[in-house]
Amino acid sequence: MNKKLKYFIETWGCQMNEEDSEKLSGGLKPLGHERTDKKEEADVIVYNTCCVRENAEQKVEGNLGALKKLKKEKPETVIAITGCMMQQEGMAEGIIKKFPYVDIIIGTHNAYKFNEYLSRALGGERPIVEVWNKEDDIIEGQPIDRASSIKGFVTIMYGCNNFCTYCIVPHVRGRERSRQPEQIENEIRAMVKEGYKEITLLGQNVNSYGKGLEPEINFAQLLRRINKIEGLERVKFMTSHPKDLSDEVIEAIAECDKLCECIHLPVQSGSSRILKKMNRHYDREQYVELIRKIKERIPNVALTTDIIVGFPGETEEDFEETLSLVKEVEYDSAFTFLYSKRKGTPADLMLDQVPEEAKKARFNRLVEAVNEISAKKNKAYDQKVVEVLVEGLSKNDDSKLAGRTRTGKLVNFAGNKENIGKLVNVKIIKAQSFSLVGEEV
Ligand code: 5AD
Numbered sequence: 357m358n359k360k361l362k363y364f365i366e367t368w369g370c371q372m373n374e375e376d377s378e379k380l381s382g383g384l385k386p387l388g389h390e391r392t393d394k395k396e397e398a399d400v401i402v403y404n405t406c407c408v409r410e411n412a413e414q415k416v417e418g419n420l421g422a423l424k425k426l427k428k429e430k431p432e433t434v435i436a437i438t439g440c441m442m443q444q445e446g447m448a449e450g451i452i453k454k455f456p457y458v459d460i461i462i463g464t465h466n467a468y469k470f471n472e473y474l475s476r477a478l479g480g481e482r483p484i485v486e487v488w489n490k491e492d493d494i495i496e497g498q499p500i501d502r503a504s505s506i507k508g509f510v511t512i513m514y515g516c517n518n519f520c521t522y523c524i525v526p527h528v529r530g531r532e533r534s535r536q537p538e539q540i541e542n543e544i545r546a547m548v549k550e551g552y553k554e555i556t557l558l559g560q561n562v563n564s565y566g567k568g569l570e571p572e573i574n575f576a577q578l579l580r581r582i583n584k585i586e587g588l589e590r591v592k593f594m595t596s597h598p599k600d601l602s603d604e605v606i607e608a609i610a611e612c613d614k615l616c617e618c619i620h621l622p623v624q625s626g627s628s629r630i631l632k633k634m635n636r637h638y639d640r641e642q643y644v645e646l647i648r649k650i651k652e653r654i655p656n657v658a659l660t661t662d663i664i665v666g667f668p669g670e671t672e673e674d675f676e677e678t679l680s681l682v683k684e685v686e687y688d689s690a691f692t693f694l695y696s697k698r699k700g701t702p703a704d705l706m707l708d709q710v711p712e713e714a715k716k717a718r719f720n721r722l723v724e725a726v727n728e729i730s731a732k733k734n735k736a737y738d739q740k741v742v743e744v745l746v747e748g749l750s751k752n753d754d755s756k757l758a759g760r761t762r763t764g765k766l767v768n769f770a771g772n773k774e775n776i777g778k779l780v781n782v783k784i785i786k787a788q789s790f791s792l793v794g795e796e797v
């Protein structure tokens with residue numbers, strides 16, 4: 357690969373996928389290739405796909421369809437697809453049939469070899485369709501081109517062993533495997549040296565970090581080790597599974613100065629009956645008790661969650677229980693999803709699917725309740741002084757700065773541009789439903 361190319365990467369889905377894309381870019385940049393955000397001028401177009409819900413797949417297909425014209429005009433453009441969607445059985449073959457102008461199809465397990473596939477495609481071997489159905493050992497030391505130079509993701513574990521009955525993730529991301537703590541610490545130390553202030557530890561289920569590692573280590577112990585890294589200011593993590601969030605982890609957050617007071621704790625449903633059908637391994641009472649413990653030990657904690665509406669068999673009563681749970685917990689924010697059938701998952705075969713209309717009506721009611729509570733939670737910040745990590749200029753008004761509190765709240769504020777990348781104190785002068793407005797003090 358001698359020619360310098362322009363590459364375009366579009367990413368759908370979760371932070372894991374974003375991090376994977378940062379690694380794809382990290383592999384291409386050192387070869388002298390240049391990233392572009394204009395598809396039309398790219399020599400290489402990469403789609404990093406998601407399949408957690410059907411609409412994520414529809415978006416990818418829509419985008420692939422739209423490339424037909426571009427490929428006709430510029431046939432030398434390399435079109436590559438990777439990510440979770442490709443990892444599903446029969447998907448790669450289906451895609452190449454439907455979109456024969458795609459040049460490279462690879463899965464999540466072999467995406468780390470992207471440069472190799474690209475050079476083969478540039479050498480004339482097209483199409484290349486290669487999806488590994490088993491995860492390799494963890495690949496360490498991959499270069500990474502992070503989207504921000506202030507805060508960044510650090511994956512601590514890959515895969516998931518939980519098999520929630522609606523979820524495709526374990527089928528496409530493979531079994532749980534954890535990185536060695538030293539590798540994680542080294543990566544974070546290197547980031548701190550470059551000026552990073554905040555890291556978010558990533559995993560489908562970070563609380564089961566460490567299983568199978570020698571010598572033994574658990575997530576709370578990892579957190580305490582990371583908390584000792586000098587120069588690092590903030591540590592966040594996601595995602596936590598309620599069944600595995602231990603007292604030890606809660607204690608670590610309460611005690612360690614760098615661990616931020618925010619926990620993303622997907623509940624999925626407020627009905628114990630539905631939670632059982634989802635194979636979540638906790639019931640409503642256990643979840644509520646966990647929340648009580650968290651709030652007691654970490655008084656200013658911000659809690660966020662994921663909720664699925666319309667899981668098979670969900671009755672009006674079950675849904676009411678979700679609504680009442682949302683009101684009881686008072687989440688700072690919640691990601692709400694319409695249940696989406698995924699091939700290969702047990703829930704797809706359940707006969708009591710909820711009609712679309714009912715799903716949508718419940719969804720709207722839930723969103724309304726969630727938003728009302730978010731607004732109320734934000735109100736509590738009014739007139740308070742909070743620590744903000746300044747991430748850059750405000751999106752809607754570039755005379756202002758934007759950053760986030762330790763609890764993850766977006767703050768737009770008047771302040772000194774020289775403080776971008778630093779922690780500053782900001783007085784909140786107006787609390788809006790989805791963000792806060794303030795001024796540096
Ligand atoms: N339908 C709807 N939402 C889903 N999620 C996972 N699978 C599905 C599905 N089949 C949601 C869960 C999970 C989040 C990442 O996506 O709420 O926590």
Ligand code: SF4
Nearest residue numbers: 516518519520523525
């Ligand atoms: Fe999917 Fe459940 Fe694993 Fe999360 S814990 S990735 S929802 S199977």
